[in-house]
């Protein structure tokens with residue numbers, strides 16, 4: 176297992192490097208002169224030169240890259256053009272909010288999809304199975320920018336149960352987490368169901384029943400455990416869609432996370448800050464997938480012992 | 482009282498294409514300490530018969546009628562929860578595919594232990610000790626080490642030994658083995674069959690062994706029931722049936738006993754044609770399309786069941802209706 180973990184860890188290194196290179200190139204891939212775009216029509220020549228120098232854009236590309244990587248290793252992503260504060264500092268201030276929202280959404284997704292998908296498979300062709308499939312269809316086809324406002328209208332404006340937006344206690348996270356978690360729970364429900372159906376057909380389930388185990392043990396100990404193996408992989412990949420969904424959801428609910436920061440910085444053309452947001456989201460994604468791989472190894476002994 | 486009496490069992494699968502009459506009016510008896518071989522080509526309803534006994538027929542299958550008397554209790558009438566208490570304790574089953582019949586994500590030791598913890602009032606340590614003891618009984622070389630292994634770390638033969646240990650650990654009265662060696666190498670096959678026979682003798686378990694191999698029958702069985710297309714066409718003591726096979730299907734199966742040096746995947750059955758689909762089984766005798774001694778009546782009417790003389794040798798075939806006419810209505814003698 177230790178070897179497996181180290182292996183996975185080593186595999187993330189090239190990914191992290193590639194992500195850094197892409198983030199570095201980002202500013203050079205934008206068509207036109209980034210600095211002029213940042214400053215807009217009101218820019219003076221002096222201004223442009225100052226920013227260009229501040230960003231190091233007046234040096235050769237190779238040197239720029241080395242500087243970028245050197246600073247990155249020190250945790251220095253440059254300064255925001257708008258506020259002149261260090262990018263790293265701003266991003267890290269916003270990071271916990273995004274993590275909270277992502278985790279809450281993932282929890283919403285899991286507590287809906289695992290029981291619902293399992294039940295649908297166990298009661299194949301029943302009304303609950305049909306219901307779960309309708310939910311799955313609706314859930315994946317409802318975009319966040321539509322579901323979010325819908326929830327706000329229903330639960331905040333009409334019923335007055337929950338705050339429409341903002342950041343604070345548990346109450347504030349419910350609506351954004353449901354908005355963000357619904358699409359994921361819909362597709363996971365479908366996956367849990369089909370994976371369960373496949374596992375329930377396996378010989379070892381017959382063996383478990385032939386042993387006279389209670390049906391509950393047959394389902395949870397023997398079937399679900401194996402059915403979750405493919406689900407975990409997809410779950411990891413979908414964390415990516417949660418992180419990107421956070422852009423819209425955080426904006427709708429005025430949630431002060433990296434997603435909203437990202438949108439704000441794009442509108443303000445604060446490119447160092449945009450870089451910082453992209454980098455931290457990409458690294459989070461890489462980290463989550465590393466954790467998912469490890470979990471996968473724990474559940475699936477075939478991997479662990481290779 | 483017989484250990485197991487199956488009477489007029491009918492098990493149908495209600496599928497979209499139609500009703501599959503997988504088991505259609507099957508009766509047999511198994512005494513204590515006896516080994517009964519259920520033999521026939523694949524698709525004849527052997528597995529469905531076995532699964533009915535252990536109560537594992539599920540949608541779209543249904544036991545339509547009949548009785549399964551286990552020590553006098555009709556299992557067909559039991560509630561699910563009552564039936565569950567028989568499984569793994571009084572009646573155990575092992576399956577054909579050792580590669581897939583153990584859970585890949587649980588240690589094999591635990592898979593044995595959980596059975597004990599489910600049904601008996603034992604501590605975890607007692608259960609573990611018993612499991613290791615049984616892993617030794619099934620001649621697994623490193624029983625203690627194997628206890629902590631996952632199925633994929635064991636060979637097919639070893640896994641089947643684990644299955645046997647699991648099936649016998651509660652000292653059941655009845656072991657059902659559904660083609661337990663079909664998926665294994667020839668040399669391992671013999672070892673596993675010998676193991677089942679030895680443990681059966683030492684534990685006093687009765688065995689229903691399902692096979693399509695008459696060679697296995699000759700080696701292990703006391704009684705044999707030959708199944709064709711959902712019906713038992715001939716049954717009796719092994720020596721009687723082997724010495725005097727009457728049904729053309731039995732004769733065909735006996736002509737196909739493989740030698741040990743037969744290549745593994747060669748076609749063992751020498752009877753031309755295939756088992757018919759059981760949605761619309763042939764009229765009359767279900768075997769008539771493949772029978773070399775077919776009479777006119779075979780296509781029209783189902784053959785009567787007859788008992789040969791004073792023995793347990795029974796047959797359902799028109800060829801013998803004159804010879805054993807008197808026996809047609811002596812059905813009640815069977816099993817007494």
Ligand SMILES: Nc1ncnc2c1ncn2[C@@H]1O[C@H](COP(=O)(O)OP(=O)(O)O)[C@@H](O)[C@H]1O
Nearest residue numbers: 494501503522523524525526527528529530759
């Ligand atoms: N779950 C099922 N659904 C539909 N038909 C089935 C099912 N299980 C078995 N059958 C049918 O029942 C018949 C007997 O099958 P089986 O008992 O498995 O044969 P055997 O064990 O003798 O090879 C076959 O025709 C098979 O197609």
Ligand SMILES: [Mg+2]
Nearest residue numbers: 524527528659
């Ligand atoms: Mg079978």
